[in-house]
Amino acid sequence: MLHIVPDIETAEALTERQKAVLDAALRLLVEEGDQLTMAAVARRASCSKETLYKWFGDRDGLLTATVQWQASKVRVAPVDAKGLDIASLTASLERFASDWLRVISSDTSIALNRVAVGHAGSGKDNLGAVVLENGRFALAKRLKPVLEAGRQSGLLDFADAETAFRTFFGLVARDVQIRLLLGDRLELTEVAIGGDAARAAQQFLALFGAKPGRKASN
Amino acid sequence: MLHIVPDIETAEALTERQKAVLDAALRLLVEEGDQLTMAAVARRASCSKETLYKWFGDRDGLLTATVQWQASKVRVAPVDAKGLDIASLTASLERFASDWLRVISSDTSIALNRVAVGHAGSGKDNLGAVVLENGRFALAKRLKPVLEAGRQSGLLDFADAETAFRTFFGLVARDVQIRLLLGDRLELTEVAIGGDAARAAQQFLALFGAKPGRKASN
DNA sequence: GCCGAACCGTAACGTACGGTACGGCTCAGG
C-alpha cells in the first residue's frame, strides 16, 4: 500500500506565473505524453529553460509539480450526508459514478495516468502515488461517509466500507479506464455516462441495499 | 474501438533462437520497464545488436514482437459449457475470476501493460491494441460462451452478453489493476485471490442469476 | 577443405535531449 500523502500545500505556494507555466506543461503533456521535452515546455510557456530548472529542479520535478497542480484543481467539496433516504442515496451514488466516469475519460486524466503508469516501478519519482492519492483514494475518502450514512440509516448493509467501496468502484469503472489507457477509442457521451452511472448505482444497491426486516433503521 | 486483430501467426514463425531472444527481452522488460536498451537486450540474450535489428527492424519492432510472444504463450483452452448447472457455472465463474486476477497481478502482465500504456497515444506502434486484444478481449471471447450457456440453461438472465461481461470484469478487477499499474504494492496472495474470485462470482450471480419462475429452463 | 550465410562482439556514428552558462532586457528600490 502506498498511502503517501503528497505535500498538500506545495500546490498552493505557487505564483501566478508558475501556475501559468504548469498549465502550459499540462497542455503539452496531454498532447505529447511523456516524450515532452524541457525545451518544448519552455517554448510553450514562453519561459527559459533556466527558469524551469530553477523552479522545479529537474524534469521529474516539473512532471511532479504538474501532476500536483492538476490535482489541486480538482479538489471538490465533500457531500453532506444528512437526511438520507433511498432517493437521495441513489442520487448521490449516481453523482459519484458519473463524476468519476467523466474524470477517467477526460484527456487530462488519461494523459496524467499514462505518464504516472509509465514512471511507476522506475523508482525515480512517485507520480503513481500522487495520482492514486488524488484519484482512487480521494474518491474513497469522499464516498465512504456516504456509505456509512447509508448504513446508519438502515438503507445499506455491508460489513466493511472499504470492501463495499471497491465493489462500487468496479461497478462504475469496469473496463473503461484500462481500455482508455491502452488507447482504445471509447466514446463516452454524456448520455452514456448517465446510463452507466444509473446502472452502477442500481447494481450497487441490489448488492448492498438492506433487505427489509434486516438491520432496520433505528 | 480498436479490435485490431494482431497477426496471430507472427508469433509462430519464430525459430527457437528467436524465442530465446524474446524471452530474454521479456525478462529484461519486467526488470527495467520501458527504459531497456537495445544493448542490454543484446547482452542479456548473448546476441549482437545487428541481429536484433535484422530480425525485428527497430526498437518498436522488438517491443511488439516481445509482447506478441508473451501473448502467444498464454493462449488457453476454451472451457466447454455442456451439462451446466448452478454449481458448475459458479465454479466456472470463479475459475475465470481467479485466473484473471492471477494474470493482472503478475509481474509480466504489469510490465507489459506499463509499456503498452506508455506507448499508447504516441501513434508509433499499437502495443496497446495487442495487449487489449490478448487480455480484456480474449477474456471476453472465452467467457461469453459460458454466459450464453448459462442463459440457455435458465441459470442466468441478461439482455446483452457484452454488458454482462463488462460487469463481471468490473466485479473481478475492481481497483486492482490500476493500483498495481500505478505502483501500489498490493500483495495478492493465493488465498486472497480465491476469496475475491468467490465474492465476484457470488455478486455476479446475485445480479444476473435468473429469478425462479422467470425464464425457466426450457 | 572451401565457400558463403548467419551471427557474435565491438567499435563507431549521429542525434536528441537533459542540464548549464551567459548576455541582454525589464523593473523595483534607492
Added chain:
DNA sequence: CCTGAGCCGTACCGTACGTTACGGTTCGGC
C-alpha cells in the same frame, strides 16, 4: 541615473542510446 534581482532567449556541453558498420567465428552444404 544606478544597481541588482529575476527572467528570457539562445548557445553550448555531455551523454545516453538508437542505429549502422565491420572484422572474426561457426557451421552446413558441396
